[in-house]
Amino acid sequence: MVSAEELPGAELTGFGTIGAAYNTSDKVDLLRDLSQTKGVGYSRKIDFGLDSNLGLQLDMRSVSSVISGAVQVVAKRDHAGITPDLTLAFIRYAGDDWAMRAGRVGFDVYPNADSRLIGYSYVWQRPPVEFFGPLIFSHFDGADLQFRHRSNAGEWRFKIYSGITNEKVEVTPTTPFFLLNHSRLHGGHIEFRHDPLSFRASYAELHMANENPALQSSLDQLRSPGISFLIQNAASVADKLQMRGKVFRFSAISATYERGPWLSEAMIGTTLTGNTFIPDYKAGFISVSYRKSKWTHYGVVSAIRPLAETETAMINPGAPPELVTGVNALNTQMLNQRAWQTSLTAGVRYDLNAQSNLKFQIDYVRSRNNLLHRRVQPDWNRNATLLSATYNFIF
Template sequence: MSSRFSRISLLACFLAHVALAHAAEEEKSYSISGFGTLGVAHSNTRDVDIVRDLTQPYGVGYTRQTDFGLDSNLGLQINYRANENFDTALQFVSHRSSEGYQPQLTWAYGRYLPNDTVQLRAGRLGFDVYMLADSRNVAYSYQWVRPPIDFFGGLIISYFDGADLVISKPVGAGIVRAKFFTGLAREKTSTGNMDDYLSLNGSRLAGGYIEYQSQNWLYRAGYSELKFKNEFPPLQGLLDGFRSPALNALFPYAAGLGNALSMENKRFKYLSAGIAYDDGPLQAQLMVNRLSSESLLFPANRAAYLTLGYRIDHWTPYMTVSAARPENRKIPASLPTGVSPGIDMLVAGFNQSINNQFNHQTTLSLGVRYDLTEKSNLKLQFDQIQADELFLVRNNQPGWNGKARLFSLAFNFIF
């Protein structure tokens, strides 16, 4: 009841701000804007669901071979400028996630700009751990139908409650920016099991990045840490087994194995670097990252993507290659087998839990963007996906060969 009440309260607050915005329209201190995507995706296989990211409990393929919800969304934003040094923003977004399609409050912050060098924000903020991460719901702003799944799909945070500080300085022909942030995550993400979710509520988040932007180039490197507050629900039974007094009487190190597998109070680390180039018709981006954790449940992996696009009048054909790979496929030694069926089951569960988190996927994407107006575009994209592991997919069926082809069409707009 309390969560429903909070959602109703947020919507009431939102409607109140809309009313105030219209009432104050003559003063020009309020502005209302928004964005959206109407998308359809078709998969050539019914043996697996391809998802946009891990926050989606299902995707396209197994659940529906032709799906209108994979990429479709709607966002609305209200900005209020009190004076030249202070402004505020509210943003609501509705899209497929662990919350269904209920509108989520993704931004709600106040910003203080004492001068041209410093910016300080506090409230609910976007998690821009990578280039484009903060705006990945605004499909109008980039050339793909969706950000490369192999790279962005593992992100389970889109916003947090806290504060950030940005410092900008002109250097040479460009600008250097340094950003630092800290706060608490609030979202929940699908575990891949029906009605089973990982709650990030209260998990500590901190990090920052430094970037250099010139006329045509953008260079960026960043590091962030997320400290999980809560346990991974599907893991609880296995952890209880490893921590049982009877088992530890036989194998005193069993509880240590369970603790190493646990996610509670463990750190998850994001390290990334990227380069973007935009000069006339040519656009290019290259990004690499490394994701690691203190838990055996999330083995370290690396991901990268390279995308090239070339504008020709209203058309921008593009190509993207993305991939994710585990750093090490070795599973730590567990308990000895053959002692008892119960212990054998624990060993199998231990090995399977880690195996399920290896990320090995490659995608080749070909597409074209057509700019209809200054505020709308149409995109057509083909994806050839090869998933050698099951980390970034849902509802895989026995006998699936790891291959999927997606055909996607999306109409994107801003207002």
């Protein structure tokens, strides 16, 4: 049997991360992103699955390299435990200054977004959680088209894409998953590069096709006949809770400066949802790193903030006690979903060789809400320190 490595025009490569993380607080699980259902802290003080993953990629190309393709499978911790996921599967047709892909492709609304699982490829232990963590999907089925224009003044890149998503999001540990299946996605970005600077502006829209099962009973109650006599703004709250039919709008601008041993990155973005369970928010970070020989030292400040106040249900006098209890629980849940968190990060990367590195990082996390957490205990003081180490490799 002929192996993939021996096939003409085919190459098998891979990447992986072996990591360990320790949370100083046992009152909350800290997550890497919203695809995870368990983190580190409450579930376990020391965790080996927060950042660990393994990926394999098969690249294929024609003799002229005009037509090529790739298939990538990544195993990492998500809603189903540590399971493999088909993250890429596309055919690419390219000319000198343009390329088109069709199939399953990465969602790169932010720089590094479609490569955030490849720990070897970036400076940090993990991309800043406040900025990248709320992204509720990483790939889509569809097509993208990219153009490039080069001149003495610099290089322009333009990209547009369209397709549908097919991933799952866990909202709470006790409710069914929220399916993004058949939700339509459209977007693009413009990028300008002229060493040592690059700038990028991105925009994307996700049209929600499904309802969140965690909200269905609340929506049914808020829309039940006569409920307006007990909850004066029931219709308005239900409209803002509803997921189906909403359009999530992602936008971001970024700048990168790289010269000699210095690398600086700054990004800021907004996500507008029109929804109170994944509310409107703004997020950003500034990262500075300095490389000397095999060592790279870096620091990051990242934050996420809500953009609007959450409308809570207003109960009229005389409402039954059981209704009051249920509505108060819903209001608390909605308020906790507002995204407010800041992280201060310091770390170091040591390059072992051309194919592997070690990273050590400390994150001081200060939070007010639960969007990026799970299993939050009532007596958590809203502060935590995360210590982590990883071995990252490519082959």
